[in-house]
Amino acid sequence: MLSCMRCSRQFGDREIVWRCPCGGTLRLSGYGAAPSDGRGIWRYLRGLPLDASRIVSMGEGDTPLIECRFGGRAAWFKLDYLAPTGSYKDRGMAVLVSWLRSAGVTHVVEDSSGNAGSSMAAYCAAGGIACDVYVPDYTSSGKCVQIEAYGARLVRVPGTREDTTRAAERAGQERTSFYASHNWSPWFLQGIKTWFLEVFDALPEVRNVVVPVGQGSIALGARLAMEELRAAGRLERLPRILAVQPAHCDPLARAFEAGLDEPVRIEKKETAAEGIASAEPVRGAEVLRAVRETDGGFVTVSEAEIWSAHSSLCHAGLYVEPTSAAAAAGWDKLCGAGRIDAAEPTVVYLSGIGLKATDKIAGHVQ
Numbered sequence: 001m002l003s004c005m006r007c008s009r010q011f012g013d014r015e016i017v018w019r020c021p022c023g024g025t026l027r028l029s030g031y032g033a034a035p036s037d038g039r040g041i042w043r044y045l046r047g048l049p050l051d052a053s054r055i056v057s058m059g060e061g062d063t064p065l066i067e068c069r070f071g072g073r074a075a076w077f078k079l080d081y082l083a084p085t086g087s088y089k090d091r092g093m094a095v096l097v098s099w100l101r102s103a104g105v106t107h108v109v110e111d112s113s114g115n116a117g118s119s120m121a122a123y124c125a126a127g128g129i130a131c132d133v134y135v136p137d138y139t140s141s142g143k144c145v146q147i148e149a150y151g152a153r154l155v156r157v158p159g160t161r162e163d164t165t166r167a168a169e170r171a172g173q174e175r176t177s178f179y180a181s182h183n184w185s186p187w188f189l190q191g192i193k194t195w196f197l198e199v200f201d202a203l204p205e206v207r208n209v210v211v212p213v214g215q216g217s218i219a220l221g222a223r224l225a226m227e228e229l230r231a232a233g234r235l236e237r238l239p240r241i242l243a244v245q246p247a248h249c250d251p252l253a254r255a256f257e258a259g260l261d262e263p264v265r266i267e268k269k270e271t272a273a274e275g276i277a278s279a280e281p282v283r284g285a286e287v288l289r290a291v292r293e294t295d296g297g298f299v300t301v302s303e304a305e306i307w308s309a310h311s312s313l314c315h316a317g318l319y320v321e322p323t324s325a326a327a328a329a330g331w332d333k334l335c336g337a338g339r340i341d342a343a344e345p346t347v348v349y350l351s352g353i354g355l356k357a358t359d360k361i362a363g364h365v366q
């Protein structure tokens with residue numbers, strides 16, 4: 001059952017809506033997290049009301065969780081950049097596109113900073129859905145090439161990430177296509193939640209998860225998974241969600257520090273962490289609530305800290321995009337400030353592969 005987070009209006013599972021007419025975000029609830037047969041993410045999604053013959057899957061999920069040591073510190077790293085399209089978005093996109101097919105949608109518009117667009121283009125290609133992807137014109141060329149290679153129509157939008165969103169929303173209204181925004185989609189979050197369910201199955205004693213946050217889907221997915229695990233009697237004390245934002249784009253970190261319930265308006269500056277450069281996160285209030293409910297917190301990282309962490313990860317054999325390095329930088333900072341106890345099992349989330357951002361990384365390799 002779909003319901004509005006603002007006015008509680010309910011919608012049917014196959015209704016082709018991306019948000020409530022009141023402007024509120026939608027939530028899909030009532031499906032447990034009990035693992036079943038099946039592989040990858042589908043092990044956790046058996047109850048979802050999808051048409052089995054319409055599922056689009058390329059083997060997403062089941063990514064490695066490895067222990068790494070940096071300097072004197074150790075943590076577990078969830079390598080979600082090892083996904084079919086090279087980013088964690090595939091977990092959510094497999095579910096979102098399977099739902100689009102179940103609902104009979106044949107043409108979609110998506111807006112993305114790059115990774116979600118690549119993922120949407122790939123799953124739409126596999127599922128036979130026509131797809132237009134709107135990206136900010138500063139998006140890494142690796143992601144743009146990938147989107148077009150899958151056969152999607154790429155539309156570059158000058159200006160900010162938010163200008164891109166507005167252009168895609170307009171296109172979704174004007175054409176006979178559906179605005180399938182992953183940021184708004186409750187189906188997308190159902191897929192994303194599986195990252196934490198995998199972590200919990202492998203490391204039930206996990207105490208902290210350190211995640212990069214732009215729109216916040218990784219944090220929201222973790223919170224959703226924790227809620228389901230607690231409802232099933234498998235988890236009592238929620239692990240802390242520690243959210244990392246670049247200092248150049250930190251509307252949620254500032255709101256958290258100020259005790260506010262909504263993201264604050266900021267003047268965004270350019271950041272290497274383009275995947276989390278979201279000045280107006282649509283589920284911002286939900287992210288703030290999720291972090292507070294787990295007794296978690298926010299930390300911001302500078303561009304220099306992002307690149308330093310990127311270098312450390314590379315030297316450990318982990319080739320990720322700068323957005324993912326922000327999470328490692330945040331973890332390092334939280335440990336240094338005593339906000340993470342070194343003895344506590346901590347998972348750092350790596351979301352996107354470095355090959356996506358070759359042009360940006362090239363300028364920083366010594």
Ligand SMILES: [Zn+2]
Nearest residue numbers: 004007020022
């Ligand atoms: Zn509503």
